[in-house]
Amino acid sequence: MVINDRFPPVDLVRVAQLLARAGYRAAGLVAATPMAADGSERCFVRCRFSDGPSVLLVTPGGSSARELAEARAAAAIGRHLQQAGVPVPAVYGFEVAGGILVLEDLGETLLYHRLQSRPPADELKSLYRQAITALLTLQVAARPGFPVTSCWDTPRYDRRLMLERESGYFYQALVRAMLGREELPAGLAEEFAALADRAAAEPADYVLHRDYQCRNLMLQQEQIRIIDFQGARLGPLAYDLAALLNDPYAALPPAMREELLDFYRQKACTMIQDFDPTAFSKGWFFLALQRNLQILGAFAFLSQQKGKRFFAAFVKPAAAQLQDLLATPQGKAFPLLRKLSREINQQLKNSKL
Template identity: 35%
Template sequence: MERLQLLENWIGKQFPGESFALSPASADASFRRYFRATFPHRTLIAMDAPPGQEDCIPFLKVAGLFAAAGVHVPTVVAQDLARGFLLLSDLGDTTYLRALDEDPGSADRLYRDAWTTLIDIQRASRPGVLPAYDEALLRRELNLFPQWYLAQHRRMPLDAARNAGLEAVFDRLVRNALAQPCVFVHRDYHARNLMVSAPNPGVIDFQDAVYGPVTYDLVSLFRDAYVRWDEERVLDWVVRYWESARRAQLPVTADFAEFYRDFEWMGVQRHLKVLGIFARLWHRDAKAGYLEDMPRVMRYLRQACARYRELDFLHALLEKLDEVSSGTRIGYTF
């Protein structure tokens, strides 16, 4: 029996005698699928997370942690962990991304709610509860860039010198990330995973949460792969978050310039990872939907690298990629 039929039968057993219809709600970059179960007087969200590829337990754990912090997350209505099924309350279908597209004037209000909720998550942080965002994980993510974006997507040859240069940059990025104070990290705190709801926002897709750098989720939010804001506005939002975080006694540095540098360097790590993931989704999984977002992420990456001498090698590498794209004949000399 196909999983969709199994899921439908399971939902029916939770509500005997009640009629409902299943329709696709959303899909993400993993094996998880989401369906909206529409009953006569309410809707619920069904998660299909095939065992072997996905694990529902982290979702349940993080949902409990975030809910205890006062964050609006889906309530678990029913669960079947053996089959990888969860039935959740429905936070609606208006993502931040959709709301911002329909009404850009709502941005200040929506982002203020988002960083206020982020502070609630961070204030609840404690070590030893979530997996550590450690050096091994940071490096695995960084290595997606040469493996999938450079080698597979851009067909750039990777010789010993180029690998050594990238490793030196990666070392600096990892050291910077590990030196930052640690908090709970959602890991994908962006406009597709924030829902316009009451209370606002509703937070979803948090099952990969870790304990790691304090600037990480801020980068996900303000250097979003799916929506871009001008740098002056982002700087203003980061300042406002930082001021609120200081008042909340979160472990952010007292020097804003240092904090903003950490934010930008953390962004470089995330942008490299995201480019690698988007390339892998296309070349391995035939998911083309993320290709159109690559230029936005690359622009973030290039702008950040251009501001720091320690990232000169990476900036030069990105410039070479642009020359290749424009058809300029070049020789790789670094």
């Protein structure tokens, strides 16, 4: 069955076979609805059956080796996380040849959507505490047996990735391509290297989602469920927490961020042997800074080069957050980046974004 030109044909027989292998019966398709994909090139279709579960069908955006590897990673990592007790959608089936993944349908409510309704502070904190607990389960409980060989991108979050796809991404996609600044200020590359050195010194033998924010968290019956986990790899603790708390989509009040950061530290002490909250707090800044550079590169690239204008609205908030981070005492170690951040914010203030 063909959905539209954007989506590959849905072979309902293959979907039914995958479900049958998982112990489900699916007959009588009621509807097949394309779903939004945010920054992903993958295709998502919700299939509703008259007899059987509603499922989410995920197919690669193409047939390249890299796209098929991403599909295999989603299946292998999803199954592992599910078995480890991480609140992810159930994997109902996977066809290796075509990269077809059949997942539990979690509905349509993202944590982001709930935030748009401006819930009371107590409700908001309760949801974020739940998200933090789920994050620690991902980071710690899913570490034993984590299928590193199934990672499609890189097996670890490391210094090279930081330089090429975070600080480098920030400079190429935002500073040069979007803002038109061609020359890298003398000495800035050395600051990026120093930042990567310090961030890479953090303990990094935990499971890292690498995009743990409110648009990758769903609410099903008021329970947090984690999606978009196919890029998981090994990495440090603070990165995903920084992604969650310093999330431009959410714009949490600073006092609430501090309260939730303290909740994480307390919870981590009960779940991680020899967890050192003081050492964690010292490393937090560097990983939060790396994450901030990454999202600025992503927002610029997706909005300007991929034509996904939704992301343009978050460039200014993310840039303001970068300036705030660099204004802290630890930011003094990066004077050139601090100066560039001020200039970027001024340029964006005068732009029509």
